[in-house]
Amino acid sequence: MQNDDFLEVIGAEVAADPQNLSLREDFVTLLLQHDVDRAAEELQAFEAHGADPARVKLLRARLMAVRMRGGGPSEAPRDTRTPPPAAPPAAPSERFPGRTSGPTGTTPAPIPAPSADDASGPGGGVGIGGSAGPADGQAPSQPGLWDAERPAVTLSDVAGLAEVKQHLDSTFLAPLRNPELAAAFGQTAGGSLLMYGPPGCGKTYIARAIAGDLGASFIHVTLADLLSKWIGDSEKAIRSVFHDARAASPCVIFFDEFDALGGRRSSGGGGSQSMRMIVTQLLEELDGVSSQNEGVYFLAATNRPWDIDPALRRPGRIDKTVLVLPPDTVARAAILQGDLAGKPADDVDVVAVAEATDGFSGADIAQVGKIALQQSMTASMSAGKIIPVTTQALLDAAAGITPSTTSWFDQVAPVIEYGVDDGTFDQLRAYRVQRGMR
Numbered sequence: 086m087q088n089d090d091f092l093e094v095i096g097a098e099v100a101a102d103p104q105n106l107s108l109r110e111d112f113v114t115l116l117l118q119h120d121v122d123r124a125a126e127e128l129q130a131f132e133a134h135g136a137d138p139a140r141v142k143l144l145r146a147r148l149m150a151v152r153m154r155g156g157g158p159s160e161a162p163r164d165t166r167t168p169p170p171a172a173p174p175a176a177p178s179e180r181f182p183g184r185t186s187g188p189t190g191t192t193p194a195p196i197p198a199p200s201a202d203d204a205s206g207p208g209g210g211v212g213i214g215g216s217a218g219p220a221d222g223q224a225p226s227q228p229g230l231w232d233a234e235r236p237a238v239t240l241s242d243v244a245g246l247a248e249v250k251q252h253l254d255s256t257f258l259a260p261l262r263n264p265e266l267a268a269a270f271g272q273t274a275g276g277s278l279l280m281y282g283p284p285g286c287g288k289t290y291i292a293r294a295i296a297g298d299l300g301a302s303f304i305h306v307t308l309a310d311l312l313s314k315w316i317g318d319s320e321k322a323i324r325s326v327f328h329d330a331r332a333a334s335p336c337v338i339f340f341d342e343f344d345a346l347g348g349r350r351s352s353g354g355g356g357s358q359s360m361r362m363i364v365t366q367l368l369e370e371l372d373g374v375s376s377q378n379e380g381v382y383f384l385a386a387t388n389r390p391w392d393i394d395p396a397l398r399r400p401g402r403i404d405k406t407v408l409v410l411p412p413d414t415v416a417r418a419a420i421l422q423g424d425l426a427g428k429p430a431d432d433v434d435v436v437a438v439a440e441a442t443d444g445f446s447g448a449d450i451a452q453v454g455k456i457a458l459q460q461s462m463t464a465s466m467s468a469g470k471i472i473p474v475t476t477q478a479l480l481d482a483a484a485g486i487t488p489s490t491t492s493w494f495d496q497v498a499p500v501i502e503y504g505v506d507d508g509t510f511d512q513l514r515a516y517r518v519q520r521g522m523r
Contacts, residue, residue: 093121099127106136107455113144117151139305146309164318190275215377231329233302233336236293236459243287243294245416252407253278253291258298277371277383277402279343281390281509282409283490285448288386291409296337301382304330307341311363313354320366327381334380343385344392364394371402388493390509391500398507408512411446414439420447421479424454429461429473438479444488456482494522 092115099112109131116124125148132296209358240250240258257278278295280288289305296303305467306328311322330336347367348360371383383405387393397403412420417439425433442450458476464472494517501510501517516522 092116098105102257103130103134106131106134109134110136110140110144114147117144117147121148121151124151142307142309146307167221189233231304231306231326233304233329233333235301236297236303238290238294239297240291240294242297242421243291243416245413246291246410247413249291249407249409253295257405257407258295259304262299275378278404279390279393279403279406279509280384280386280409281388281406283411283446283493284388285446285489286409286411287385287447288409289339292337292339292384292386295384296339296382298384299335299337299339302333303337303339304333305339305341308345311346311397317362319363323363323366323370327378330381331378335382336380337382337384340383340385342387342388344387347385347393347397349392349394359510364397366395370401378429391497391504398509406509406512410516411488412445412450414443416447417442417445420450421454424451425458425474429471431464431473433473433474433479434476437476438483441480442483442488444485444490445486446488446490449486449488449490452486453479453482456485457511498522 095108095112095115097306099109102108109127113124113127113131116127128141128144128148131144132138240253243250257276280291282288292305293303306326311319315321326338330338345362355432383403386409390406394401414436418435421433421435421438425435438453439450442453445453454474457474460478460482461472461474497510497513501513
């Protein structure tokens with residue numbers, strides 16, 4: 086009963102401020118734990134009010150996961166509306182590192198449970214990602230299965246991270262910005278890059294900014310887009326990604342959580358055969374066996390580069406890497422400034438808070454702002470008037486958070502000390518020496 090009362094209080098706040106997308110997203114997340122049917126309804130409302138398509142997509146995947154675990158009915162409400170046009174520009178708080186997901190173009194349809202039309206046999210199922218994968222009867226090479234957007238952001242919109250941007254420019258972007266010079270040396274337009282580092286540090290946002298710098302289309306691929314219960318569907322989805330990218334070239338393909346898709350084929354487990362098939366298909370597409378990849382740029386992000394199959398990392402495939410570290414002071418201040426924009430704040434000193442949050446990821450910084458805002462909202466409800474966020478409230482919130490990057494650096498320490506290093510960890514070694522890490 087207490088949960089029901091709390092849900093009604095939050096529901097009333099959402100009804101009173103229908104355009105508060107952050108509150109709506111929190112409400113959907115809360116409902117996923119208590120009322121799956123209502124969560125599906127609120128998710129549709131979240132989308133209808135102009136939510137970030139990537140956030141909608143992630144929540145849909147979580148909704149399906151809850152239902153697959155028996156958390157609710159097996160079929161989500163179907164949305165028959167015409168998909169909206171391309172997503173609007175990112176909100177101010179999304180224009181800085183730490184936002185690990187951004188707009189991905191048009192909004193995909195809600196995820197239905199397999200129906201008689203799409204569950205008739207292998208190759209006919211819809212993957213967890215909904216409309217992204219090939220459906221029954223569709224050739225995997227049919228164009229239009231993946232929506233490519235044109236990002237408006239560039240690396241100049243990324244606050245701070247000067248070393249990351251400099252490394253990107255010198256190793257990846259500079260040759261691509263000089264196609265005539267590259268052609269003189271027999272180089273074609275295209276390339277591949279692996280970004281690695283602690284979670285929540287803005288790898289996805291940087292990938293979109295790279296596409297913006299290149300003036301290229303952008304296709305964002307997640308694990309949820311490719312997984313399917315049907316054997317062979319994941320490989321067909323990968324083929325369709327590259328086919329559509331070639332058709333939309335110049336185009337950047339961005340694979341998130343790449344270690345989950347390109348993991349070592351030597352790993353055991355029940356899914357090892359399926360993993361081998363997925364990696365083999367990736368190898369074929371990266372090599373351009375069936376088509377030329379000119380004008381196609383392949384970017385991937387991972388928190389665990391040591392788990393990626395070595396065949397994918399050999400020269401000529403994904404042979405360039407960049408370490409995306411926790412945001413520096415400038416970037417942390419920019420994230421806080423963006424998160425507090427348009428909200429009640431009492432002359433907050435974002436620089437002081439940024440200096441007190443050294444080592445925090447972008448996601449950690451966002452959580453600091455979120456906690457302070459929630460506490461101020463609670464205090465405002467009790468006082469019957471607006472209680473703004475203060476510098477001290479942000480500092481107190483930060484003091485209660487352990488940086489999520491700490492566990493990642495602990496995890497990577499034995500890898501770089503005892504593992505085989507092909508140069509991937511050179512930047513990380515230098516960073517650890519600079520920070521006095523063992």
